[in-house]
Amino acid sequence: QQKVQQSPESLIVPEGGMASLNCTSSDRNVDYFWWYRQHSGKSPKMLMSIFSNGEKEEGRFTVHLNKASLHTSLHIRDSQPSDSALYLCAASNNYAQGLTFGLGTRVSVFP
Amino acid sequence: EAAVTQSPRNKVTVTGGNVTLSCRQTNSHNYMYWYRQDTGHGLRLIHYSYGAGNLQIGDVPDGYKATRTTQEDFFLLLELASPSQTSLYFCASSDARGAGQNTLYFGAGTRLSVL
Numbered sequence: 001q002q003k004v005q006q007s008p009e010s011l012i013v014p015e016g017g018m019a020s021l022n023c024t025s026s027d028r029n030v031d032y033f034w035w036y037r038q039h040s041g042k043s044p045k046m047l048m049s050i051f052s053n054g055e056k057e058e059g060r061f062t063v064h065l066n067k068a069s070l071h072t073s074l075h076i077r078d079s080q081p082s083d084s085a086l087y088l089c090a091a092s093n094n095y096a097q098g099l100t101f102g103l104g105t106r107v108s109v110f111p
Numbered sequence: 112e113a114a115v116t117q118s119p120r121n122k123v124t125v126t127g128g129n130v131t132l133s134c135r136q137t138n139s140h141n142y143m144y145w146y147r148q149d150t151g152h153g154l155r156l157i158h159y160s161y162g163a164g165n166l167q168i169g170d171v172p173d174g175y176k177a178t179r180t181t182q183e184d185f186f187l188l189l190e191l192a193s194p195s196q197t198s199l200y201f202c203a204s205s206d207a208r209g210a211g212q213n214t215l216y217f218g219a220g221t222r223l224s225v226l
Binding site: 042049 | 142152153155159167169170217218219
């Protein structure tokens with residue numbers, strides 16, 4: 001069973017709309033969360049990280065973290081066709097020992 | 112931005128064959144990682160290293176060896192390749208001086224097919 005669970009598996013969003021992605025870790029030792037984005041045929045690139053309870057905003061992207069429930073969410077507002085990609089959630093309790101990734105949420109933004 | 116170069120980009124081999132995947136990073140990062148990406152399994156950590164001569168096992172190490180010859184170079188070896196090792200392989204590096212510095216920088220990937 002995946003230690004990092006993401007939902008939904010896929011999401012279709014109209015251009016200009018809001019996309020909301022969820023991620024939960026089943027490993028109680030996890031302390032750190034990241035979101036990576038992988039466009040089709042490309043390698044993953046780090047989008048945002050969050051290590052403390054609360055919210056963090058960077059441009060059109062907002063992440064939330066609830067450490068008690070080990071749940072993080074990523075919200076993309078004013079979605080653009082260029083946001084169409086696979087979004088990967090990653091977690092770790094020891095960031096130097098590699099990250100555990102979820103299966104991802106595939107986001108498709110249509111004009 | 113950090114540069115991680117993988118070679119070859121594509122490789123086809125037969126069952127039982129020997130394969131070496133190469134990775135070089137030019138950013139003076141201490142940590143390097145090998146992941147494989149498969150539909151239904153996502154990205155899984157094979158091996159990682161925190162410096163030349165060091166090797167640590169990841170979550171799916173069976174059938175793989177790795178060697179870190181220098182700070183820049185990290186190799187993944189498949190000595191008796193099997194069809195189950197057909198996959199997209201990514202190398203990554205990071206500074207890992209603290210959680211906030213542990214962005215993984217991925218190479219472009221090597222697509223391996225074992226027939």
